[in-house]
Amino acid sequence: MSVEQFSVRGRLADTGEGITGDELQLAARNHGMPMEALRYDVTPAGLHYVLVHYDIPMTNASHWRLTVDGCVEQPLSFGLTELRAMGRRTVRVTLECAGNGRAALQPRPISQPWLTEAVGTAEWTGVLLSDLLRAAGIRSDAVDVVFTGADHGVERGIEQDYQRGLTLTEAIDSGAIIAWEMNGQPLPPQHGYPLRLVVPGWYGMASVKWLRSIELIDHAFEGFQNAVAYRLRTGQDDAGAPVTRIEPxxxxxxxxxxxxxxxxxxxxxxxxxxxxxxxxxxxxxxxxxxxxxxxxxxxxxxxxxxxxxxxxxxxxxxxxxxxxxxxxxxxxxxxxxxxxxxxxxxxxxxxxxxxxxxxxxxxxx
Amino acid sequence: MSVEQFSVRGRLADTGEGITGDELQLAARNHGMPMEALRYDVTPAGLHYVLVHYDIPMTNASHWRLTVDGCVEQPLSFGLTELRAMGRRTVRVTLECAGNGRAALQPRPISQPWLTEAVGTAEWTGVLLSDLLRAAGIRSDAVDVVFTGADHGVERGIEQDYQRGLTLTEAIDSGAIIAWEMNGQPLPPQHGYPLRLVVPGWYGMASVKWLRSIELIDHAFEGFQNAVAYRLRTGQDDAGAPVTRIEPxxxxxxxxxxxxxxxxxxxxxxxxxxxxxxxxxxxxxxxxxxxxxxxxxxxxxxxxxxxxxxxxxxxxxxxxxxxxxxxxxxxxxxxxxxxxxxxxxxxxxxxxxxxxxxxxxxxxx
Incomplete structure (x- = not known):
């Protein structure tokens, strides 16, 4: 038996096919925001939607290191205390899962079966990503910025750490922050403790949780979550446009x-x-x-x-x-x-x- | 059109019938504890399972009143500050939903479709229920204790506030507490803010959230959640035994x-x-x-x-x-x-x- 056998390509539900056992396993782990929680300006942590691709990793804040390297003048590595010394700002951001609304589609793509509830608004506190990049010194050959989390798993046969890229322009202009607090508290485990990226205006897949590495590269990033997973495809073999910002x-x-x-x-x-x-x-x-x-x-x-x-x-x-x-x-x-x-x-x-x-x-x- | 039309009796899934849209709506609102969160001695609040029958009610702690009345010498009414003056103890309790494991049954009862994840352990801080009852003075004609929450809805055609009863003996001997803190913080909205009952050892349905009334009555309580909903029935018309304590x-x-x-x-x-x-x-x-x-x-x-x-x-x-x-x-x-x-x-x-x-x-x- 092989990994590939248990990790297959996505499929569409047949006409009239009920939610599958695989979809239910995801729905029971991840969760949406009950619609009545729209009453809160800022969503309490346990009511904010959560999507975790693999497992919530076991992390230790006191030993945590975030590295910034690749096409930079001076590679850097931060512990939590050092990172806090780099700046502090709080921004209120509405995050929505790119798959919100999926379960209502006809035919239904089989994956995390969201209805309308994969959303939440939190106050994220941390340091501006652009400040970190400037501290490291952005080299002129830098093209994309790759963010790697500590969550590890398999997806369509590919073993991976969860990893997403932004162009250098997106990384700087988006106002993205590296956050260590959610609503004035340390991040809950399921929201990326001790450190995560938050990219305002973008669907949630961009906001890498359990962030441990930021790498500047001299070419376009072609990792799984950018090039394969989060694409707007109409056919199975379309290249598709990338999923980026949140639609109204x-x-x-x-x-x-x-x-x-x-x-x-x-x-x-x-x-x-x-x-x-x-x-x-x-x-x-x-x-x-x-x-x-x-x-x-x-x-x-x-x-x-x-x-x-x-x-x-x-x-x-x-x-x-x-x-x-x-x-x-x-x-x-x-x-x-x-x-x-x-x-x-x-x-x-x-x-x-x-x-x-x-x-x-x-x-x- | 009538309420009854949209609020029907439960049914069993047909052979091979996938999870229904109704079940998915519940699975997307409520959530379990991802199995890797078994690593925590005390489950962080947002990872603890949550089951809410109706909506999470909008509550206001500063105006909240909990009344204790019925078969008592002296009816009492407490605001949060007065209640805190009655005592303070913290108890670590594992709560599990009575419906945990339901979705794996054959045939599958159609309701909240839990697999194995409807569990969590928290530290609940509050005052002993028995201390409150003794403060009010338990009259000799008291038989059952009825707990009423602020959550309101319809179930199988019956409009109701969520309400559960315990016998007087169960209420006192269980070590139940009226809690205002979960893991050292005010209760999150979805766990009963500002006040809830916690009955150690019992399935979660006994631990009434958003608690606003405790009434001692002189007869056995026959409310919907005790007499109709939470019963171990094999046939549709069995009276069934009540669901009580958590099985190993x-x-x-x-x-x-x-x-x-x-x-x-x-x-x-x-x-x-x-x-x-x-x-x-x-x-x-x-x-x-x-x-x-x-x-x-x-x-x-x-x-x-x-x-x-x-x-x-x-x-x-x-x-x-x-x-x-x-x-x-x-x-x-x-x-x-x-x-x-x-x-x-x-x-x-x-x-x-x-x-x-x-x-x-x-x-x-």
């Missing part, structure tokens, strides 16, 4: 109360103030529209004042005159880059960046 | 590293120290056995010294001479009450208390 999305806090099993919502008739959040990695949110009749008519919601953080979600409210009967609530976001959230996003084979509009069914009694 | 279970930290999708494990040949934890709500763990050949032969593992807390899990280790090839690792626990963990637990319709032995497949290379 709005989500509503489901009103009223739920049924345990169906999660259907119930609410008494009257004026109901609906609340939600919207975000985009491409630019500030400029408008959110809501439909309370399953997309037939749309109204513009009231956006809260924007915060200071460009890549944190923005809250909105909308007063709804709820009349008895069954209603489907839908919201969609528009950002300053001109992107608009589609009712139904185009399909792709990995199930990435699916920002199709959320639908919340409510029985008004 | 041992779990192993999966060795080596995983494949992302199949979660199959890979490890290099040689001596591998396997580690795990075992617990029971019926008495201290006395022995744990391991099989590295899919249950053909068994050996006794080395148990760590027991801790001070009767209902916290106990760690164990076992040196395994791993030889190349595919192996199935299995562990089983024995407790001081004489209960032994079965290889395959008897089936019941709700999928409760399923402590069938974990099976971990490992390819040794």
């Amino acid at each position: 999305r709005a989500l509503l806090i489901p009103p009223g109360f739920p049924d345990f099993m169906s999660r259907h919502r119930f609410v008494a008739a009257g004026t109901i103030t609906l609340e939600g959040r919207a975000w985009s990695g491409w630019g500030p949110i400029e408008r959110v529209e809501i439909s309370t009749d399953a997309g037939v008519t749309w109204q513009t919601v009231k956006l809260d004042a924007p915060g200071n953080d460009e890549y944190a979600w923005r809250a909105f409210t909308h007063d709804w005159e709820a009349t008895p009967g069954e209603h489907v609530l839908t919201v969609r976001a528009y950002d300053a880059s001109g992107r608009e959230q589609p009712i139904e996003a185009p399909w792709n084979r990995g199930g990435f960046a699916n920002n199709s509009a959320q639908r919340t069914s409510v029985l008004v009694t | 279970r041992a779990l192993l930290i999966p060795p080596g590293f995983p494949d992302f999708m199949s979660r199959h494990r890979f490890v290099a040949a040689g001596t591998i120290t396997l580690e795990g934890r075992a617990w029971s709500g019926w008495g201290p763990i006395e022995r744990v056995e391991i099989s590295t050949d899919a249950g053909v032969t068994w050996q006794t593992v080395k148990l760590d010294a027991p801790g001070n807390d009767e209902y916290a899990w106990r760690a164990f280790t076992h040196d395994w001479e791993a030889t190349p090839g595919e192996h199935v690792l299995t562990v089983r626990a024995y407790d001081a009450s004489g209960r032994e963990q079965p290889i395959e637990a008897p089936w019941n319709r709700g999928g409760f208390a399923n402590n069938s032995a974990q099976r971990t497949s490992v390819l040794v290379t």
Whole structure:
């Protein structure tokens, strides 16, 4: 028997095929943010979505080293204390998994089966990546920056440490930070303790957890997670475009109360103030529209004042005159880059960046 | 349309039926403890399993009141500050969801689809329930104690606040506490902020979260969660025995590293120290056995010294001479009450208390 036998290429679910045992194993380990947690400006750590490709590694902060090397004037190596001396800033960032919405696609790509809940907003404290790179001295032959985590596993037959690359321009211009705190506490184990990268505006796969190495290289990075895994492919053999920044999305806090099993919502008739959040990695949110009749008519919601953080979600409210009967609530976001959230996003084979509009069914009694 | 239409009685999956959309919605909201987190004596808050029947309620600690009334000499009402003045103790408790293991049953009861991960151990700080009851003065006509949370929803057509009862004897003898801290921090929202019940040794359904009322009543409590939901039934119309204390279970930290999708494990040949934890709500763990050949032969593992807390899990280790090839690792626990963990637990319709032995497949290379 061989590793390849237990580590196969992804497939699409057959028509009508239920969630598989493999998908369930991932859904039981990883977790989303329950929609009612949209009520918090900053998501409490245990409610923020988590996706871990392999195992959460056993790490030791007192011995932890982060190296910065490759195409630099002076390779550097930092312990936690040395790193803290390099600077300290806190930034509020909305992170979303690139696979959010995957389980609703037809056909369904078999992988972590997210519905709409793979999101969260945290305050990350650390040092600017660009400050570290400048401290090491960026050589003129540097092209890409490769970030390596301590998490180790196999994916489609390839044994690997989790590793992602950014171009040098992306690494510097994104405002990425090397963080050691989440919401004012040391990082929880599942969020990268003791050290992680946070790339504001990008889907979560870019924000390498358990970060131990930053290497500048003189060519384009062709590692698995950049060149193979996170690509927008329509066919099995497409090269596909890379998954990068977060597409605009709005989500509503489901009103009223739920049924345990169906999660259907119930609410008494009257004026109901609906609340939600919207975000985009491409630019500030400029408008959110809501439909309370399953997309037939749309109204513009009231956006809260924007915060200071460009890549944190923005809250909105909308007063709804709820009349008895069954209603489907839908919201969609528009950002300053001109992107608009589609009712139904185009399909792709990995199930990435699916920002199709959320639908919340409510029985008004 | 009516509430009942969206809130139906539970059913069993058909032969070969995949995990349903309803089950996935629950799996994406609630979450288990990844098996590698068995490495922690005390589970970090965001890794501890969570099951919430309805929504996490919006609560406000500064206005929170807990009332103690019914068959008492003097009804009492406590704010958080007053409650803290009643006493303070910390107890380490292993909690497990009554539905842990459900998704592996044949046929599968359709509900929250746990595999083996619905467990966690925390240090809960609060005041003894028995001290509160004595402060109120237990009247001689008191029979049961009813605990009501702030979480509200519908289940099988019944609209309800989550509510569970214990007999007066169980309430006092269990060492239950009213907790306001988890691992030295205020309770996270999803674990009952600002106040919850913790009943050591009992499956999690007894430990009512967002606790706002304790009522002593003069008759046996017949509420939904005691009389209807948490029962060990074999047929649809059985009355069934109540689900109470946690059955013995041992779990192993999966060795080596995983494949992302199949979660199959890979490890290099040689001596591998396997580690795990075992617990029971019926008495201290006395022995744990391991099989590295899919249950053909068994050996006794080395148990760590027991801790001070009767209902916290106990760690164990076992040196395994791993030889190349595919192996199935299995562990089983024995407790001081004489209960032994079965290889395959008897089936019941709700999928409760399923402590069938974990099976971990490992390819040794």
